[in-house]
Amino acid sequence: MRATVLVRPKSGILDPQGEAVESSLRKLGFNVGQARVGRVVDLDVEAATPGEAHAAVERMCEQLLANPLIESYEIEVHE
Amino acid sequence: MRATVLVRPKSGILDPQGEAVESSLRKLGFNVGQARVGRVVDLDVEAATPGEAHAAVERMCEQLLANPLIESYEIEVHE
Numbered sequence: 688m689r690a691t692v693l694v695r696p697k698s699g700i701l702d703p704q705g706e707a708v709e710s711s712l713r714k715l716g717f718n719v720g721q722a723r724v725g726r727v728v729d730l731d732v733e734a735a736t737p738g739e740a741h742a743a744v745e746r747m748c749e750q751l752l753a754n755p756l757i758e759s760y761e762i763e764v765h766e
Numbered sequence: 767m768r769a770t771v772l773v774r775p776k777s778g779i780l781d782p783q784g785e786a787v788e789s790s791l792r793k794l795g796f797n798v799g800q801a802r803v804g805r806v807v808d809l810d811v812e813a814a815t816p817g818e819a820h821a822a823v824e825r826m827c828e829q830l831l832a833n834p835l836i837e838s839y840e841i842e843v844h845e
Contacts, residue, residue: 693806708807711830717822720810727772727806728787731799743796751790 688732688740689765694753695725728752737764767811767819768844773832774804807831816843 696702702723709722730747734740744762753760775781781802788801809826813819823841832839 695806695808705807708831712809712826715826715829717826718812719826720812722810723808725806725808727774727804728784729774729802729804730791731801733797733799747791747794747796747798750794752787 688734688737690730690732690740690744691763691765692728692730692744692748692752693725693761693763694728694748694758695760696723697757697759700757725758732764737766740764767813767816769809769811769819769823770842770844771807771809771823771827771831772804772840772842773807773827773837774839775802776836776838779836804837811843816845819843 704724705722708724709719712719712722730744732740732743734743741762741764748760748762749755783803784801787803788798791798791801809823811819811822813822820841820843823843827839827841828834
């Protein structure tokens with residue numbers, strides 16, 4: 688089963704990459720407000736049901752994919 | 767207007783970060799297939815309509831947010 692995980696810096700957490708994107712976009716003439724940069728992880732997961740896949744990916748987020756102190760995550764299971 | 771951009775390595779392009787995630791997840795005991803890692807960029811865009819915002823973000827992708835040679839992007843405009 689295919690899963691997509693979005694990992695984002697929590698609000699209030701410093702995001703230097705987002706700040707760099709923001710100021711570069713402004714220098715290029717774009718009218719943008721705040722920009723935040725995170726990661727997207729696409730995974731193939733062995734699971735019998737979407738619910739089981741979701742639970743497995745949640746454990747992966749807690750153990751490896753995200754730092755729960757400073758990042759939030761969002762899981763989507765396809766199919 | 768709020769926009770989300772997903773930037774992913776094109777298939778066939780080497781993704782060392784994805785490979786590291788994949789092998790680490792396996793070492794942790796997870797049964798996963800291929801993993802690929804990209805970026806998610808959340809942006810506030812000044813635009814009158816969602817269509818206008820989408821067009822602006824597309825230009826941002828071409829000029830800064832993605833490397834079209836090795837990355838593909840997906841744009842979502844919210845609201």
